[in-house]
Amino acid sequence: MDFKKMLVDDQVKPYLLKARYGVEKESKRVDLSGNLAKTDHPKSISQQDEHPYIQRDFSELQMEIITPVAETLEELFNYLAAIHDVAYRSMGKNEMLWPLSMPPQLPEKEENIVIAKLKSDENVRYRQTLSNSYGRRKQMLCGVHFNFEFGDELIQALFNAQSEIKDYIHFKTEIYLKATRNYLHYRWIVTYFYGASPISEKNFFEKDLLNEAVRSIRSSSKYGYTNSNDVQVSYSSIQNYLTDLSSMVKKGLLSAEKEFYSPVRLRGGRNAAELEVHGIRYIELRNIDLNPFETYGISYEQAEFLHLFLIYLLWKDEGENCDEWVKMGDVNNDIVALEHPLEPTKFEAEAKNIIHEMEHLVEILNLTVSDTLFVHLREMLMNPSKTLAGRLYEESEKSSQNEVATSIAKENYKKSWEKPYQLSGFIDMELSTQILMFDAIQQGIKVEVLDRQDQFLKLQLKDHVEYVKNGNMTSKDSYVSALIMENKTVTKKILQQHGFRVPxxxxxxxxxxxxxxxxxxxxxxxxxxxxxxxxxxxxxxxxxxxxxxxxxxxxxxxxxxxxxxxxxxFIKGTEYRFFVLDEKVYAVLLRIPANVKGDGNHTIEELVIQKNRDPLRGRDHRTPLESIQLGELENLMLKGQGYQINSIPENGKIIYLRENSNISTGGDSIDVTDQIPEDYKKIAADAVSALGVKICGIDLIIENTEVPAANKNAYGIIEANFNPSMYMHVFPYKGKPRRLTMHVIHYLFPELLQSQETTN
Amino acid sequence: MDFKKMLVDDQVKPYLLKARYGVEKESKRVDLSGNLAKTDHPKSISQQDEHPYIQRDFSELQMEIITPVAETLEELFNYLAAIHDVAYRSMGKNEMLWPLSMPPQLPEKEENIVIAKLKSDENVRYRQTLSNSYGRRKQMLCGVHFNFEFGDELIQALFNAQSEIKDYIHFKTEIYLKATRNYLHYRWIVTYFYGASPISEKNFFEKDLLNEAVRSIRSSSKYGYTNSNDVQVSYSSIQNYLTDLSSMVKKGLLSAEKEFYSPVRLRGGRNAAELEVHGIRYIELRNIDLNPFETYGISYEQAEFLHLFLIYLLWKDEGENCDEWVKMGDVNNDIVALEHPLEPTKFEAEAKNIIHEMEHLVEILNLTVSDTLFVHLREMLMNPSKTLAGRLYEESEKSSQNEVATSIAKENYKKSWEKPYQLSGFIDMELSTQILMFDAIQQGIKVEVLDRQDQFLKLQLKDHVEYVKNGNMTSKDSYVSALIMENKTVTKKILQQHGFRVPxxxxxxxxxxxxxxxxxxxxxxxxxxxxxxxxxxxxxxxxxxxxxxxxxxxxxxxxxxxxxxxxxxFIKGTEYRFFVLDEKVYAVLLRIPANVKGDGNHTIEELVIQKNRDPLRGRDHRTPLESIQLGELENLMLKGQGYQINSIPENGKIIYLRENSNISTGGDSIDVTDQIPEDYKKIAADAVSALGVKICGIDLIIENTEVPAANKNAYGIIEANFNPSMYMHVFPYKGKPRRLTMHVIHYLFPELLQSQETTN
The missing domain is CATH 3.30.1490.20 (ATP-grasp fold, A domain)
Structure with missing residues (x-):
């Protein structure tokens, strides 16, 4: 097949950058000093053994972060960011993730590296086998696996642009085989740019101590995590690949197919047999060290490079003898992996040529890539100290690799705790939705954003699918009940007919x-x-x-x-927001108009600035509280009380800046759930039931909560809200936080609570 | 109590016109020639014995129309109109309602007047007793019962404006007792104005033939429908009233309390004992003849008069001896009832004074009434031929009362069939909602309009309440499924994930x-x-x-x-609208752009005018089809085809006036439910299920319905509509009508089908 011609076909070009991506990223949990954690996998992560996003790898302290399949790199990195947030905040404040592929100092005794405490005996046994074959120290190497699938439309277009292969599945497999063989041949360039395991810490090597720094311990066949040399598998055809693989298992060289640690794994179907029938669906690039300088272990540019590189490898002719070609790649990669990180590579000229050809390809194929991509690649080529290994090595020289890694880890740790109400990767979405997504991920529920602007989520736990909009619009409420709440007259009529007091x-x-x-x-x-x-x-x-x-x-x-x-x-009294879920009040909130408290020293303006420093305050509903403004309305309100913004109110005096108590105009949210008597909670819950509603924020005006709710005119119901904000209860200004989002998750997926009960 | 003072109290005045009303109106079913119907009560009226709106009275052919309690007269007449529409269209095209209180010619043999075929033996037995006591002929008299309740706020305000009576319930009862006694005393004036049973038809009187025309046979104690003279009940207090009533029953003068045929019945509670405990809640005025000139048996002005009259009667001093005062009323009413309809009444002077005082009251109490009310009352007073009895008598003189009544009945009949898609009283509401309300009423479901502009209904069958908006937004659909349909991207993603073809x-x-x-x-x-x-x-x-x-x-x-x-x-083919309800396709519609068919004679403009004459066509979505316009877009479209509006297209040639096929721009709706193959219906139903939706209009584009739906690209799903119009299926331009509204009713109230099955 003439790939060079096929790729420039006009029907092919528009689809070249369409692909599907996934990342699996392992890291070790460490304490805040950078020592391996001694704790178990976090209990707050539910469904531990079947969790779609956060798993354990070989060891109990090896956390594996798994993204769902993403249609764009943006989406991929959004998920990576979000799952990292969940992982960090689930570990608690005493732990962080180690940013290097190489582990920090390991225990002297190998058996003190704890195998993951999985429920399945089979899974534990498999790890025991690995421990016996490779030793537990090597299992502590971590890395990134990059899953890559060419877009369906691209493969279809390529298929249409040739006539040699008539069978689509066969064609698809050939595409991936070519890319794989070339990747294996040329992967030394990945090792050069992105290798990042130059030196080891204490107790990694039992013997065979490596004296010199290298580009990638992990990628070298001698020191890294590879099968024995006897394991030889051909990539010449899918049949040969599968035959070889099964013969390796038969011979006992591999305990199972999945033990085949090739830098590229061919994927499709649950096992080898399925792979033969359905063809290769995607490939898994496994030779990528953790990028220490990236919070998520891999940079966007790296991912972009890999995508472009794979297109390039499709375009690039390969050697005539497939197996030779691949084997040459192993040899060359070993050379590059073991080069000193600050030395130029032996293949510098070839690398330059590859980069040149790639850039040319970008041009003729009309591809859009980051402006800096080729600049950086060329920089790294010209100056090895700009490569990842080079940078890490140079940094480490100043103190130690351990110190560098610990300090990087701490930065990442800080970032993940800075705005605990946010979910990185999705911070443009509504706060309640972000918090709900956090909880869903933590509970092991698959989260798909169906419409980002519209806050539309698909949540899935096994076969159970729930759609959620705005965090609390669900399948549990009926359509007409939402419409009832939307119509004040109808709401009032129904409440009145049920005997509740409404204005x-x-x-x-x-x-x-x-x-x-x-x-x-x-x-x-x-x-x-x-x-x-x-x-x-x-x-x-x-x-x-x-x-x-x-x-x-x-x-x-x-x-x-x-x-x-x-x-x-007009009903006199204080307005309270009751959040009702499935006939139960989960939170009661008092909202107080924007205000500052005088200290006898500062002006109102200064007090506002001080109060706005609270990290919970910000703009545009992307923080749990809004910054207090000093606009026209606030000035008018001050004037009405005889103040100006430069007045200095006496100590303890509360100055209100707004008439209305909305959080959106700088009001304070105060949780009073435990202070509100049960009889009022019952009124709220019963009123919501009368409307036929399951999730509702209902506003009651109560003149005196100490008076029984049954008294005449003790309360009045003002409004029932079909889209009650949840975040203000989760992160109140004062009072106890109420994790309503988690209650919603458990309401939608009651099986979660059941399975947790079974587990405990 | 000084009512004259209480009524002018500033706290009282704003509430004087607040009241609650209800009407029960009996009429006899007749054939199109005006002969008593020989048929049974219509089968299409469900829940016959417990129907809230349409019942049988004494005879099988006596239809009683019962409005729900209304808060305004407008609402009252809306319900009267609507229930009449349902009654008429349920009777079918061969029957109509007799507009007079007096029956048309009765059978010679009394036993040929068929007693209502009710299920309950007790009810049939009671009618047998009445038949024995009064004879069946008298039972054939029909009339209007006007139920009246003063507004709660009015009674509360009146209560606050006095200090004599401390107990609220006692006070309320006294209010109604005064009004009742004065009504009984002065009711002759109602008989004068609105009496409308001047002469009888053949076989009404067995003997005692009345030779002269009168004002109201029905209201006279001698010829009308009254208890024996021995039945004497005091209205001096609620205790005396109840004691007398129970003694009449004990003595066997009445078979039951409900047999007490007073012109005013005191109401409150289900029986006399409850009346004593809870007090009088409202009064039922029973002395009102059917107004032959009003489709609904009573005019708005009459109802207004009765309301004002009752306020007047509260204001007006009464005689010192209660019982005498009431008895005097009986005597005077008999005098007026038996006066000749064209003669002035004996009480002309007193009547003038009453009208004068009422008008004065309207002024000092600042009440808003129809401009014409007092004009008409004074006209009737000055000229007896303007009273109802006078008018009917004069008209009848020209031909016969029977002919007059038959012709009036026919007019009413025509009106009720003229626009079978409308529900009188609610024609400003959306068509689908009107049709659904029609079906609900017919099925014996209570219909309350919670918000008229918002098309918000409360439907109730026994304890089962359903809320419905826009005719098809119900409790059966989940909130999030409606939001899914509202979002095209989300709809498409979900359909695609379920394997359906979407663009x-x-x-x-x-x-x-x-x-x-x-x-x-x-x-x-x-x-x-x-x-x-x-x-x-x-x-x-x-x-x-x-x-x-x-x-x-x-x-x-x-x-x-x-x-x-x-x-x-863009998916090529024809777009079909599938209406899916609970996983089943109930209708498939093809919409064709606005068009006319040439005849070789008429211009396009003339053809449009002709086509627009169809009574199904109109404006603003209040008819099943819209009139075709000849505006800018239509002219442009014609121009594109080489026509102008005065072109004469050849015979048979279809000229399209629009590109789009919306019914709202004059398109034709064509039912093709029976022509669409099952496999496409299954696609539509399954797609709706995939969205988790129960009521949906889903649009499929199909290139060729003869190709199996399973073929590649046989169809494409364009849109799922959460508020699909139903009326276009119920009244299509061509093809079989599909009564979707009835399916919705049965879906919401499956117990209806069960009870019908039990009955059949």
Whole structure:
């Protein structure tokens, strides 16, 4: 097949960068001093042995982070970031992840390297076998496995651009075989650029001590993690590959197919037999050291390079004798792996040529890649100290590799704890959704973002699928119950019919109608509001009745916001938000308007700046609290109280900057769940049930919580919200945090609690 | 108590017109010639014996229409109108309702008047007793019962405006007792204005033939439907009333309390004992003849009069001796009832004074009433031929009462069949909701409109409550499944994951992003559209690929409508709408763009006018089809085909006036349910299930329905609609009507089908 011609085909070119990616990344848990952790895998990670994202590898302290299949590199790195956040925060504040492929100092006695405490005997036995064959020290090497699949449309287009192979599956397999053989042949270039295991720490080598620093201990056949030399498998065809593999197992050279530690593993189907039938679906590149300088062990540019490199390897002619070609690759790779990290490589000229050809290819194929990619590659080629091994070695020379790694680990650790309400990779999404995704990942639920702007998630636990929008719109609520909550008049009617106290009032469709009812309200406490409110616009409150003129103004104002308005009795008291889930109140929140507390020294402006320093405060609903503003409304409010922004309020005096208590305008959220009497919680839960709703934030006005809820007019129900914010309960300004997102997860997946009960 | 003072209290006045109303209206079913129907109560009316709105009275052919309690007169008349529509269309095209209180010619033999065939033996036995006591002929008198309750807030305000009575329930009872006694005393004025049973038809009187015409046979104690003279009940207090009533039953003068045929019945609680404990809740005015000139047996003005009259009666002093006062009313009413309909009444002067006082009251109490009310009352007073009895008598003189009544009945009949898709009283609501309400009423389900503008209904069958919005948003669908359908990208992803064919494509958030993907689409058939479409705005279709400039234009256009756009493969074929309910396809519709068919004679404009004459066509979605327009777009479309609006297309030639096939722009709806092969229906039903949806309109494009659905690319799914219009299936332009609304009712209330099965 003439790949050079096929690749430049106009029907092929648009699809060249379409691919699917996945990363598996192992790292060791260490304590804050960089010593191997002595603890078990974190208990907060559920479904431990079947967790889709966070697993244990050989050892109990070897954490493996597994991304789902991603359609773009952006998506891949988003998941990597998110799963790292979950891993870090699940480990707790006393542990971090070791950033190197090479382990920190190992125990003197090998048996003190604890094998992963998996439930399955078979899995434990397999690790025991590995321990016997390779020793536990070598199993402590960590790395990144990069799973790569060419886009379906690309393979289809390539298939259409040739006529030699008639069978699509056969064709696909040939594509991957060519890329694999060339990858094996040329992989020394990956080792040169990205090898990052130059020296070992104490107790890694029992004997065979390596005296000189190298590019990659892990990738060298002598010191790294490889099968015995007797294990020889041909890549000339899928049949030969499979025959060789099975013969290795038969001969006892491998305990199982999965023990074949090739730098490239051919994937497709659950076992070798399936691979033959369905063809190669993707390949797993396994020769990648952890990038110490990247929080997630691999950089975006590295991934981009690998993708381009694979396209290049498809394009690039290969040697006539397949097996020779691959074997040559092993030899060359060993040479590069064992070169000193600061020395130029023996293959510098060839490397330059490859980079040149790759760049040329990018041009003729019209591919979009990062501007800096080739700049960096060339830099590394010209200056070995810019390669990963070079950088790590040079840094380590200043102190020690151990110190460098510990300090990098600490940086990563800090970053992951800095904004505990965020989920890295998804910080543009709504906070409640981020927190829910965190919890879902921790619970071992597969999370797919169906629509990012729309906060639309697919959650899956085994065969059980749930769709969730905005963190709390689920299959548990009926469509009409959400519509009931959306309509204030209907909500009120239903609550009233069920005997709950709601503000009395009427709905009006015209100004005239509303004016005619003036007598009904004139001498009462009442509220005029648009039927559908939007952040409180168009609402007028008359606590002591109103004259006709003000009444008229209020009505006109409300009609500006909606074609229907409500005039309602004003219920006096404090407003509480009850979060109800499945007939139970899980949190009660008091919201207090934006305010500062005087200290007799600072101006209001200074106090606001101080209060805004709280890392929980920020802008645009991407933090649990909003920064207090000092805009027009706040200034007006201050003026009404006889203050200006440079007034210095006396010590202890609370100054309010807003009339409304919304968190979105700088209000404080205070959890009072434990302080609210049960009878009010029952009212809230029963009212939500009366609406037929399962997940709801319901607002009660209570004049005095010490008065029994059954008393006449003890409370009034103001509103039921079908999309209640959860984050304000999870990260309140004051009071106990309530992890509502986790309750939602358990409500959607009750089997989680059952399986946890079984486990404990 | 000084009612005159209490009523003018400022706290009382705003509430004077707050009340609750209900009407029970009996009429006899007759054939189209005006002869008593020989048929049974209509089978299409479910739950016959427990139907909340349509019942049988004494006879099988006596239909009783019962409104629910209404908070306003508007609401009352809306229900009256709606229930009449259901009654008429349930009777079928061979029957109508007799508009008079007096029956048409009765059978010679009394036993040929068939007693209602009720299931309950007790109910049949009771009617047998009545038949024995009063004879069946008298039972054939029909009338209106007007139930009236003063508003709670009014009674509360009146209660607060006095200090004599401390107990609220006692106070309320006294209010109603005063109104009742005065009503009984002055009811002759109602008989004068609205009495409408001047003469009888053949076989009504066995003997005692009345030779002269009167105002109201039905209201006279001698000829009407009254208890024996021995039945005497005091209205002096609730205790005396109840003691007397129970003594009448004990003495055998009444077979049961309900046999007490007073012109006013005191109501509250299910029986007399409850009435004593809970007090009077409302009163039932029973002395109202059917108004022959009103389709619903009573006019709005009459109801307004009764309300005002009751306020007046509260205000008006009563005689000192209660029982005398009431008895005097009986005597006076008999006088007026038996006066000749064209003679002035003996009490003309007193009537004038009452009307004068009522008008004065309206003024000082600041009440809003119809402008014409007092004009009409005074007209009737000055000219007896303007009273109902007078009008009916005069009309009948020209031919016969029988002919007049038959012709009125026919008018009513015609009206009820004129627009069979409408539900009178609710014609401003969406068509699908009107049809669903019709079906619900017919099925004996209580219908409450919670929010009229929002198409929000409460449906109730015994204890089973269902809320429905827009006719098909129900508790059966989950909240998130509706949100899935609302989001095209999510819908497509889920369908694709389940193996259905959806147009391939991508979502873009920026123009730049979309432009960069030009190569992916340039040579294909594709569609550019905003993610959220709104009546097809911003959509561009490229059936043969596009040049870069057109591509750019289309993208810019789509981004004007939404912040995200989709570029999708264009799937060729015919679009069908499948209506799926609970995993079953109930209807398939083909929509054809607005068109006319040439006849070789008429211009396109004339053909459009002709086609628009179809009563199914109208404007603003309040008819099953929309009128075809001849606006800018239509002219452009014609021009493109080489026509103008005054072109005369040849015979048989179809001229399309629109590109799009929406019914809302004049398209034709064609039911093809029986023509679509099962395998496509299965695709539609399975796709809806994959989305987790129960009620859905799903659009499939099929190139050739004769090709099996399993074939590659046989179909494509375009969209799933969470609020699919139902009316277009119920009243299609061509093809078999599909009563989807009834299926929705049965889906929500499966117990209906079970009970029907039990019955049959």
């Amino acid at each position: 009395k009032g009427e709905e009006f469709q015209t100004i005239e109608q509303a004016l005619r009812s003036y007598d009904l309200f004139s001498s009462k406490s009442f509220v005029v509001k648009p039927k559908t409110t939007n952040y409180g616009l168009g609402i007028s409150i008359f606590k002591e009745g109103a004259n006709y003129e003000d009444y008229q103004k209020a009505i006109t104002l409300a009609f500006k916001e909606d074609s229907s308005i409500l005039i309602e009795e | 391939k494509g991508e979502e873009f958030q920026t123009i730049e992003q979309a432009l960069r993907s030009y190569d992916l689409f340039s040579s294909k058939s594709f569609v550019v559209k905003p993610k959220t479409t709104n009546y097809g705005l911003g959509i561009s279709i490229f059936k043969e690929g596009a040049n870069y400039e057109d591509y750019q234009k289309a993208i810019t256009l789509a981004f004007k409508e939404d912040s995200s756009i989709l570029i999708e493969e």
